[in-house]
Amino acid sequence: MKRTPSNLDALFDPRTVAVLGASRDPSKIGRLVFRYMLDSEAKLFPVNPSAGEILGHRCYPSLGSIPEDVDMAVLALPASATPQAVRECVDKGVKAIVCLASGFGETGSEGKRLEEEIKKMLASAPPERRPRLLGPSTLGVYVPRRRIETIFTSRERNPRPGPGGIAFISQSGATAVCIMEAAAAVGVGFSAFVGIGNKLDVDENELLDYFAADPETSTIIMYLESFKDGRAFLESCRQIVPKKPVIVLKAGRSESGAKAAALHTGSLAGSDRVVDGALMQARVFRAYDEEELVDLARALDHGRPFTGGRVAILTTAGGMGVIAADLLESRDRGVGLKLAPLSEGGKAKLRSLLLPFASANNPVDVTANASNDHYAAALEVLESEPDLDAILCVMQFQSPFVDERLMDIVTDWFHRGEKSIVVTSIGGELSQRALKNLTESGVPAYPSIWRGVRAIGALHKRGVWASANSKR
Amino acid sequence: MKAKDLLLSCIPLAEHQVKELVQSYGVPVPQRLVLEGDEGLPRRLPFPYPVVVKISDPQILHKSEVGGVRLGIKNRAQLERAVSRMRQDFPGKAILIEVQEPPGVEAIVGLIYDSAFGPSIMLGMGGILTEVYQDTTFRTVPIDESDAYEMISLLRGARLFEGFRNIRASKSALVSAMLAVSRLGEELGEHIAQMDLNPVIVYEDRCVAVDAKLLLRKRGSAEQA
Numbered sequence: 245m246k247r248t249p250s251n252l253d254a255l256f257d258p259r260t261v262a263v264l265g266a267s268r269d270p271s272k273i274g275r276l277v278f279r280y281m282l283d284s285e286a287k288l289f290p291v292n293p294s295a296g297e298i299l300g301h302r303c304y305p306s307l308g309s310i311p312e313d314v315d316m317a318v319l320a321l322p323a324s325a326t327p328q329a330v331r332e333c334v335d336k337g338v339k340a341i342v343c344l345a346s347g348f349g350e351t352g353s354e355g356k357r358l359e360e361e362i363k364k365m366l367a368s369a370p371p372e373r374r375p376r377l378l379g380p381s382t383l384g385v386y387v388p389r390r391r392i393e394t395i396f397t398s399r400e401r402n403p404r405p406g407p408g409g410i411a412f413i414s415q416s417g418a419t420a421v422c423i424m425e426a427a428a429a430v431g432v433g434f435s436a437f438v439g440i441g442n443k444l445d446v447d448e449n450e451l452l453d454y455f456a457a458d459p460e461t462s463t464i465i466m467y468l469e470s471f472k473d474g475r476a477f478l479e480s481c482r483q484i485v486p487k488k489p490v491i492v493l494k495a496g497r498s499e500s501g502a503k504a505a506a507l508h509t510g511s512l513a514g515s516d517r518v519v520d521g522a523l524m525q526a527r528v529f530r531a532y533d534e535e536e537l538v539d540l541a542r543a544l545d546h547g548r549p550f551t552g553g554r555v556a557i558l559t560t561a562g563g564m565g566v567i568a569a570d571l572l573e574s575r576d577r578g579v580g581l582k583l584a585p586l587s588e589g590g591k592a593k594l595r596s597l598l599l600p601f602a603s604a605n606n607p608v609d610v611t612a613n614a615s616n617d618h619y620a621a622a623l624e625v626l627e628s629e630p631d632l633d634a635i636l637c638v639m640q641f642q643s644p645f646v647d648e649r650l651m652d653i654v655t656d657w658f659h660r661g662e663k664s665i666v667v668t669s670i671g672g673e674l675s676q677r678a679l680k681n682l683t684e685s686g687v688p689a690y691p692s693i694w695r696g697v698r699a700i701g702a703l704h705k706r707g708v709w710a711s712a713n714s715k716r
Numbered sequence: 717m718k719a720k721d722l723l724l725s726c727i728p729l730a731e732h733q734v735k736e737l738v739q740s741y742g743v744p745v746p747q748r749l750v751l752e753g754d755e756g757l758p759r760r761l762p763f764p765y766p767v768v769v770k771i772s773d774p775q776i777l778h779k780s781e782v783g784g785v786r787l788g789i790k791n792r793a794q795l796e797r798a799v800s801r802m803r804q805d806f807p808g809k810a811i812l813i814e815v816q817e818p819p820g821v822e823a824i825v826g827l828i829y830d831s832a833f834g835p836s837i838m839l840g841m842g843g844i845l846t847e848v849y850q851d852t853t854f855r856t857v858p859i860d861e862s863d864a865y866e867m868i869s870l871l872r873g874a875r876l877f878e879g880f881r882n883i884r885a886s887k888s889a890l891v892s893a894m895l896a897v898s899r900l901g902e903e904l905g906e907h908i909a910q911m912d913l914n915p916v917i918v919y920e921d922r923c924v925a926v927d928a929k930l931l932l933r934k935r936g937s938a939e940q941a
Contacts, residue, residue: 470832471833474834517852518830518833518856519832519833520854521854521867522832522833522836522854522855524855525856525859712862
């Protein structure tokens with residue numbers, strides 16, 4: 245599938261990039277951005293009137309002196325120098341501008357004035373030649389597959405994620421970069437990151453539509469503090485959600501608590517329940533913290549949605565099975581699904597294949613003495629159970645008779661089987677390595693029982709939403 | 717924004733005006749009679765006793781707190797006394813006489829103009845405990861039938877609509893009232909800061925909005941709700 249051309253393409257797939265404020269001084273962000281962007285395929289033009297050469301690249305005194313067309317201009321300049329630079333971008337016919345500086349509308353009246361000036365500069369260009377501007381006050385973009393990157397925090401101290409299917413639109417750049425770093429550490433990849441900053445031109449709704457059409461993106465996550473146009477946002481989501489899940493972490497929940505409250509409806513709306521309801525109406529998942537944001541994305545990006553709500557637990561320890569069962573079935577402290585009774589035939593098979601102390605009832609407990617083969621046998625039996633939709637594997641990679649091949653067994657069933665599978669495992673290094681390995685193979689895998697149960701709950705919700713939608 | 721500032725920036729309607737409005741969109745309201753100015757009681761009420769007598773004035777939003785509500789009026793003599801007492805306490809204000817509806821499951825259906833999402837509808841468990849339990853859910857308008865049923869199912873009080881302990885409360889009656897409020901919100905939501913129908917009493921085969929409050933948005937107060 246090829247992407248339909250968009251005037252935002254130059255932000256994510258530029259052929260030529262000019263870095264204004266590229267510097268020989270290693271402490272300057274212009275230097276860092278230029279150095280990182282060198283890893284991409286894009287042709288680079290450092291712009292700095294007072295430097296001759298930067299990292300072996302000839303420096304241009306101005307944007308206008310670059311002999312080629314420029315797709316993207318990165319402005320690593322102070323706020324005060326930005327309007328003039330935008331003017332030069334307009335004159336040069338640049339397609340996309342990434343404005344990294346802070347010190348605009350967020351700081352007060354002088355900043356607001358600068359923003360107005362930038363808007364005027366952009367508006368002075370005829371619409372078909374008008375550059376698109378990201379920011380200001382943004383970390384810009386990061387496209388792992390193409391190494392397009394304007395993030396100006398140190399890669400050494402703040403490692404970036406590798407490629408994957410999740411696009412991340414964030415109103416806070418640093419927050420998103422840290423969230424992605426944590427996600428990368430457990431094996432999660434991203435198709436793109438974009439920081440919307442002050443949303444002077446490009447806003448979340450446009451980016452949402454962009455990633456909806458992006459063949460490299462299969463799931464969209466967002467960190468938002470405000471909606472530029474809530475109605476349009478919901479309308480876009482309604483179109484996108486049947487194809488790609490959208491998960492939103494909307495922060496600033498207590499801010500609207502100050503809402504006017506003359507009548508009941510007003511005071512009850514105060515605790516941002518309108519946001520809650522509106523997102524659910526558009527079938528958008530709402531996350532309440534950064535961990536849930538990425539957890540749900542991982543589950544929904546690769547996992548298999550289901551409608552029936554009948555779940556089996558496969559475990560090695562009675563306690564883990566009971567904890568998982570509680571969380572699965574409880575409505576208040578869980579996801580309100582059902583442990584499925586297993587068929588008589590299935591139970592008989594389990595009894596004949598598993599160890600003597602194993603439990604053939606749901607939760608199926610293969611015991612800590614189980615080998616790879618016992619797991620494989622149990623999974624095979626569960627996969628052929630007729631009245632079962634999902635399997636939560638609460639695994640113990642530490643037990644004595646299992647090894648790395650166990651991950652292949654689970655991964656294989658995940659891709660080949662018909663049930664929705666989610667894995668959890670409690671433990672240290674060994675267990676975390678196994679979970680990372682599974683995650684990299686696309687299996688939703690989590691280091692706590694609750695997070696795995698929550699993922700199962702999300703897959704069920706998505707299945708139910710999708711089937712209700714198709715009936716409409 | 718403080719409630720007082722909000723009130724000053726919005727225009728309230730009198731209860732009988734709100735009821736007329738919601739009724740025209742299909743929300744059932746009690747049979748009623750309005751006495752404007754010093755209009756006298758008709759010889760016969762067009763509906764049976766018991767009735768309720770309320771003051772109905774844009775400036776008096778919380779009527780029962782100022783003695784503006786008389787419940788359980790069973791006959792003509794009581795009615796005449798109640799009306800003349802209201803006239804004394806609230807000279808020149810309109811008086812609303814309504815059929816007193818029997819008790820039932822109480823819901824609240826509301827509208828609010830949300831600064832991010834525009835006109836939005838609320839459903840909650842109603843009555844005097846509305847704010848205590850805060851058992852509510854919101855949707856942007858318009859909603860469709862399946863949205864309305866989903867909203868009911870999301871309330872902690874949803875079981876009251878499922879035949880809990882012989883309580884009979886018609887989901888479909890409530891849904892049709894919600895759809896009426898949604899239509900109202902769709903057409904006029906830009907002008908309404910907030911509206912409460914509380915309670916909407918739900919019975920086995922019908923529902924009725926017993927009290928109704930509405931604040932209009934003043935022109936240019938777009939961001940205030």
